[in-house]
Amino acid sequence: xxxxxxxxxxxxxxxxxxxxxxxxxxxVLYEPALADAVRSRPEVERWVWRSTGEIYRRLLAxxxxxxxxxxxxxxxxxxxxxxxxxxxxxxxxxxAWARLHGLPVPPDAPARAADTEPTLFDSGPVPxxxxxxxxxxxxEVYAGQVxxxxxxxxxxxxxxxxxxxxxxxxVAAEMSRAGIxxxxxxxxxxxxxxxxxxxxxxxxxRRMAELADVVSRALGARVRPDLPQDIIRAxxxxxxxxxxxxxxxxxxxxxxxVAPLLAxxxxxxxxTAHGWSWIDQWVRDGRFRPEYLPGGTVTGRWTTNGGxxxxxxxxxxxxxxxxxxxxxxxxxxxxxxPRVLAAISRDPGLMKVAGRDEDxxxxxxxxxxxxxxxxxxLAMLGALYGQTSGDALTHIAELRRRYPAAMAYVDxxxxxxxxxxxxxxxxxxxxxxxxxxxxxxxxxERSGGYxxxxxxxxxxxxxxxxxGSAADWTLxxxxxxxxxxxxxGLRAELVFFQHDExxxxxxxxxxxxxxxxxxxxxxxxxxxxxxxxxxxxxxxTAVVECYGDAK
DNA sequence: GACAGACGCGCC
DNA sequence: AAAGGGCGCGTCTGTC
Numbered sequence: 001x002x003x004x005x006x007x008x009x010x011x012x013x014x015x016x017x018x019x020x021x022x023x024x025x026x027x028v029l030y031e032p033a034l035a036d037a038v039r040s041r042p043e044v045e046r047w048v049w050r051s052t053g054e055i056y057r058r059l060l061a062x063x064x065x066x067x068x069x070x071x072x073x074x075x076x077x078x079x080x081x082x083x084x085x086x087x088x089x090x091x092x093x094x095x096a097w098a099r100l101h102g103l104p105v106p107p108d109a110p111a112r113a114a115d116t117e118p119t120l121f122d123s124g125p126v127p128x129x130x131x132x133x134x135x136x137x138x139x140e141v142y143a144g145q146v147x148x149x150x151x152x153x154x155x156x157x158x159x160x161x162x163x164x165x166x167x168x169x170x171v172a173a174e175m176s177r178a179g180i181x182x183x184x185x186x187x188x189x190x191x192x193x194x195x196x197x198x199x200x201x202x203x204x205x206r207r208m209a210e211l212a213d214v215v216s217r218a219l220g221a222r223v224r225p226d227l228p229q230d231i232i233r234a235x236x237x238x239x240x241x242x243x244x245x246x247x248x249x250x251x252x253x254x255x256x257x258v259a260p261l262l263a264x265x266x267x268x269x270x271x272t273a274h275g276w277s278w279i280d281q282w283v284r285d286g287r288f289r290p291e292y293l294p295g296g297t298v299t300g301r302w303t304t305n306g307g308x309x310x311x312x313x314x315x316x317x318x319x320x321x322x323x324x325x326x327x328x329x330x331x332x333x334x335x336x337x338p339r340v341l342a343a344i345s346r347d348p349g350l351m352k353v354a355g356r357d358e359d360x361x362x363x364x365x366x367x368x369x370x371x372x373x374x375x376x377x378l379a380m381l382g383a384l385y386g387q388t389s390g391d392a393l394t395h396i397a398e399l400r401r402r403y404p405a406a407m408a409y410v411d412x413x414x415x416x417x418x419x420x421x422x423x424x425x426x427x428x429x430x431x432x433x434x435x436x437x438x439x440x441x442x443x444x445e446r447s448g449g450y451x452x453x454x455x456x457x458x459x460x461x462x463x464x465x466x467x468g469s470a471a472d473w474t475l476x477x478x479x480x481x482x483x484x485x486x487x488x489g490l491r492a493e494l495v496f497f498q499h500d501e502x503x504x505x506x507x508x509x510x511x512x513x514x515x516x517x518x519x520x521x522x523x524x525x526x527x528x529x530x531x532x533x534x535x536x537x538x539x540x541t542a543v544v545e546c547y548g549d550a551k
Numbered sequence: 552g553a554c555a556g557a558c559g560c561g562c563c
Numbered sequence: 564a565a566a567g568g569g570c571g572c573g574t575c576t577g578t579c
Contacts (some may be wrong), residue, residue, distance in 0.1 A: 184572095392564080
C-alpha cells in the first residue's frame with residue numbers, strides 16, 4: 001500500500017493512505033513526530049512525498065530507513081519534460097499545484113550551495129498559496145500525475161522511470177549521509193610530495209613557484225603560467241602563434257617552455273581543485289560527503305553539488321581508504337554505452353557481441369578492425385558522439401555496414417535533433433528543446449544544409465538516447481543493489497556512484513557477497529529495463545583497501 | 552563589489 | 564589521431 005506524507009513544519013506530519021487510482025483511500029491523520037509516523041508503519045510499501053532530499057534527510061537522521069518512495073517533484077520534472085510543449089516549466093509542488101488550478105505558476109527556487117547549512121534566509125521549498133496545506137496539494141498533484149503517466153507513450157516504462165528516479169533519490173540521500181571514507185592525512189602527504197610545502201605567506205606552493213621560474217626563463221620574460229593571455233603573448237614573441245593554451249595545442253609545439261608549463265598546469269589544477277583548502281572545506285570525521293543530485297543532468301546522469309565529487313583526480317584516489325577491517329568493493333560496468341545501444345536498438349549483430357562478458361571492443365576489433373582494439377573503441381565512441389572528421393570516420397562506416405540497426409538508431413536520433421524534434425531515452429526521459437535557433441531557411445539554403453547549431457543539436461540528441469538510456473539502467477542497478485544489500489542484512493554501504501561505477505564500503509567478510517549482489521543487480525536491471533535481451537552487463541570488480549589500487 | 556561568460560581541465 | 568557527447572568548478576576578465 002502507498003501512503004502520502006507531508007511535513008507540517010512543527011516536526012510533525014500529515015499522512016493518508018492511497019488507493020490504486022492515486023486518490024486518498026482513508027482519513028488524513030496528524031502525527032506529532034514525522035519519524036515515528038513513518039517508523040510505526042512498516043507495512044507501507046511506498047511513501048509518496050514532495051521531495052526526498054529534505055524529508056528523507058530528517059528521517060535518516062532519526063534512524064528511519066524507507067524501502068521505497070515516490071518523489072512528486074522529481075516525477076513532475078520528468079512528466080513536464082515528456083509532455084509536448086511543457087518543457088521548461090517549473091517543477092516544484094507549488095508550481096504543479098498552480099498549473100492544476102490555472103493559477104500563476106511560481107518559478108523554481110535557485111539551488112543552495114551544498115556546504116552551507118539551511119538558514120533563515122534560504123527560501124526553502126517554493127511556498128504554496130496561504131491557506132493551502134502541503135498534504136492537500138500533494139494529494140491533488142499526485143493523483144494528477146498518476147493520470148498523466150497513463151497518457152504517456154509507454155506508461156509502464158514511465159512508471160518504471162519515476163520509481164527508478166525516486167529510488168535514486170533514496171540512494172543519493174543515504175550515500176551523502178554515509179560519505180566516502182577519506183584519509184585527510186594521506187591526502188595532505190600527497191599534496192606535500194607533489195606540490196612541495198606551502199611557503200608561509202607565499203601565494204603558491206614551492207614546486208609551482210619553481211616551475212613558474214623555469215617557464216619564465218625559457219620564454220625570456222616573467223610570465224604567470226596561469227594567465228592564458230600572458231602565455232600566448234610570450235610564445236608570440238618567440239615566433240610561435242597559439243590560439244589557446246590548451247594542453248593538446250601546447251603539446252604540438254617544440255619549445256623548452258612547454259614541458260614545465262604543462263607540469264605547472266597540472267599542479268595548478270590539483271592545488272586549486274583538490275588542494276589543502278578543499279580538505280578543510282570538505283573532509284569531516286574521515287568522510288567526504290558530497291550532495292548528490294540524481295537527474296542533475298539532462299540525460300539523467302547525476303551531478304554533485306560541491307566538492308567536485310564526480311571529478312576526483314586519479315592521483316587523489318589513494319586517499320580513499322576503507323576503515324580498518326573493511327574493504328572497498330569498486331565495480332565499474334564494462335563498455336556500458338555500446339551494450340546499452342545493443343539493448344535499445346536490438347541490432348542482431350551487436351546484441352551477439354554484447355551478449356558475451358568478454359571485452360566488447362576487443363571482440364568488435366577481431367570481427368571488423370583487424371584486431372585493433374583502440375580503433376574499434378574510437379569508432380564506437382565516434383558513432384555515439386557524432387564525430388564528423390578524422391581517421392575514425394572510415395571505421396565508423398565499417399560499423400554502419402556491420403551493425404546497421406544500431407547505427408540507424410543513433411542516426412535517427414541525430415536526424416530528429418537536426419530537424420528540431422525531441423528524443424527520449426528507453427524509459428522515457430525526454431531531452432530538453434533546443435534554444436531558439438535564428439538560422440533562417442534562406443541561410444540554410446545558402447550554406448548548403450543545416451548549419452552549425454543544428455548539427456550540434458544532432459550530436460546532442462544522438463548521444464542523448466544512449467547516455468540517457470544507460471542512466472535509466474544504472475538507476476535500476478542502484479535500486480536493486482540497495483535492496484539486496486539491505487535484505488541480506490549486510491553492514492555494507494554504498495558510498496560512491498559515478499556514471500558507470502559504484503563503490504561499496506563493507507566489512508571484509510561481506511566483500512564477496514557484495515560483488516555477487518552487484519553482478520545480480522546488473523542482470524536484473526537489464527531484464528527490467530529492456531525486457532528479454534541477450535545483452536549482458538558485466539562489471540570489473542576489485543576488492544581493495546585503497547581506491548587508488550582499484551585500477 | 553557583484554555578476555556573467557569564457558577558459559581550461561578534471562571526471563565519465 | 565583529432566578535437567564528437569555529458570558535467571562541476573576555480574580563475575580570469577569584462578561589464579555594470
